[in-house]
Amino acid sequence: MDAKLVNPFIDALSAVFPMMGFDVPKRAGMGVQEQNCTSLGVSIIVGFTKGLRGNVVYNMSDEAARFIASKMMMGMPVDELNEMAQSALSEMSNMLTANAATNLAAMGLEVDISTPSLTVGKDFKIKISSSQYLVVKMDIGGQILELNIAVQ
């Protein structure tokens, strides 16, 4: 697992979040994990293929999800993560991954992305790799958005 693959994703976050009215995200941690990641409550998985095959999971708590969705919807209060809020978050993960794909193409890795699948539930595990994957924690206005990036 090549750590330099993290940068296209971090650059995507730095480019996309300010466009939606957020401060530039700050890096809050980075590491490597094995096989399974435990969902923080809301997990959005997007697959990619072609020059690079893998998955990225945008993993966040319910509170972080509501905070991000609210800001995306012009500050509309989001007391529960309803369909409109979930739809906004799916759109966000689509924009972030598409932007990361452009950055990867600049590194000579052309990728196609799949549609996002947003999953909610209590205590579920997601396996995105048979070996190690990268974890990047980003601070978005005081809330943590965790990126789990796995490539084959």
Next chain:
Amino acid sequence: MIVDDSRISCAVLNDILSKTNFDVVGMANSAREAVEKYQAYHPDVVTMDMNLPDADGIECSRRIRALDGSARIVMISAMKDAALMLKGREAGISSFLQKPVNPNELIDAMTFLCQDRLAHLGELKELYVKSFIKVLQKSLFSLVGVHSKVSFDVAEGNYLDVDGIAVIIGLTGSPMGRAIVYMNRGTMRKFACSLLAKDSEDELSEEEASDAVEEAANIIVGRAASTVNDLKEKEMRISPPGTICGNSIRVANFKMTSFRIKAETRLGDICMNIGFAEGE
């Protein structure tokens, strides 16, 4: 979806539609409820009454069209005059019928409105879903030696509820979408036992069981994509699987047209949901 403040009118329309190929996915007695249910069910077509307690049918249609610019709405009201129709068309209502509604006129109007949608569903079914069904059935036999009775339908709503395991595999290229193979925990364990040729479920760890299902799902979706590519000269690629295990998991997919395929086997129901991004 039926929007009418009178429960009797709702019952009459429901009765008419129950004898057709249209399924009533929801009924609403107020504009607020109509907007909420529209968001939840994304019906193919809405029948709209003019008189609602909290707003009129035109205002309600306007709110629905604000959510979904392609919403198909048929107005059914006691009044039908030029001024109303003009206002209604501006709000995005495509068709106007007068109460008491003639069943044949209603079905004609609804079918006409849904023609593009029906054609699109037919195309997706012919191009992709049929290949996925065939491959699922064949693969279940070749992998675990089970016969299956396969049925499929258009998946309504934006959610898929899973208790057990869901293997999500992205579809990229053309068309873009995702496939989800899912089953409950009991079926997952039986399936894995068969696949790994274990005599008893006691010999099987949870991880082995989920890995086995993931591997099988990857094979099935991979074979199906290859079949589509061979037959249709498409270039559909699949991403590696993302496997979710747990109870009461809800997977949401927005702006997608999805099909649900169910294979009934002696191991339990093995299901697959294939969704394509709208516009594909």
